[in-house]
Amino acid sequence: MNTVKTAMLLAALTALFGVVGYLLGGASGMMIALGLGIAMNAFAYWNSDRLALSAHHAVEVDERTAPELVGMVRELAHRAGLPMPRVYLIDNPQPNAFATGRSPEKAAVAATTGLLRMLSRDEIAGVMAHELAHIKNRDTLIMTVSATIAGAIATLAQFGFLFGGRGDARPNPIVTLATMLLAPIAAMIIQMAISRSREYNADRLGAQICGQPLSLASALSRIAGGVAQIPNHDAENHPATASLFIINPLTGHGMDNLFSTHPATENRIAALQALAQEMGAASRPQGSFASGASTSPWGSPSRRGPWG
Incomplete structure (x- = not known):
């Protein structure tokens, strides 16, 4: 099913390029854009x-x-049951994380320093398990390719506005402006069509991997609260x-939240609470990432943690 979804997404984004x-x-212009779209598909797949x-x-x-994080x-x-992915740290105070890579063998997970500072060990384990679930479900190809092409569509629209045709070949400025504004939104809507059920x-699956649905639910709540207060400039x-991250990292200024690629955090937490009841996970299960009384496995906030 994910293979079909990937093909549909790439076809839709390529058509939008045209x-x-x-x-x-x-x-x-359509032929040039279609050629660029095909080239971008290939480039995005590999890079x-x-x-x-x-x-x-x-x-x-x-x-x-x-x-500690790599372990x-x-x-x-x-x-x-996955190969060991590459592990990355992002020096950013906003708590968040994402997975990327075209296959489980080429996958990577990335966490921000803010995530390691603000969350408990069990909560971090829940987040990392969620990202590994994306890898196991082979969502990361769709996430990374769609993010790359959606960004390229926005760039193409802006480029066309600044360097459109000359003389009679120059497009109607009203059409050009509308294209510059609407094309990125259309690309984002295409991303939305697939991404919500994926989360x-x-x-x-992430809750089942770490054995702690309630820890993942708590992590989602903390991350959402951090995102609301701490901007992620990158x-x-x-x-x-934005669709790569476990929680939309955008602050919600302007149009950010109108076309969010993520389901409402409250709905995701409710689903995890229901799963906890199914799994009998209201109490801490054996084999979880228990960390005692410490609020963070990386020490006090004054420490730089395991990245330095």
Whole structure:
């Protein structure tokens, strides 16, 4: 099913590339845009994970530089039956995380320093398990490719507005302005068509991987609260990558929340609470990432944690 969804998404985004090209440059513009769209599909397939990580200045870590985080991801990946993904840290105070990569063998998970500072060990485990669930469900290809192409559509529309045709070939400025405004929204709507059920599925599987639905529910609540208070400037500069994160990292200014790629956090928490009852997980299960009385596995907020 995910293969079909991926093909539909890529086809829709490629077609949108063509429509934008036609509105900005007529038939020749459409052909150029379609060619660019096909090339972008191929480029995004092979490079979108690196682009997403680079956009957020993620730094790869290992057992030496972040032993607790890497050890946690290794254990969770073993539970999920997955190869060990690469692990990255993002020096950003907003609590958040995402997964990327075209396949489980080429996957990576990234967490912000804010996530490690603000959440407990069990909550971090729930978040990492959610990201591994995306990898196991092969959602990461759809997430990274759609983010790359949606961002490219926005760039194409802006480029067309600034450098449209000359003389008689120049498109109607009203049409150009409408295209610049509406094309990115259309790309985001296409992302939304697939992404919302994906988050519920990853929540459920992630809770089963870590064995703690209530810890993941608590993590979602904390992250949502942090996002509301702490801006993520890299995400604001690259809004097409918002769908990658466990919680939409955008602050909600302007149009950010109108076309959110994520379900309401309250609904996700309610679904996890229902799952906890199904699993009998109201009490801490054996094998969870219990951390005693400490609120964070990385020490007090004054410490830099396992990234340095």
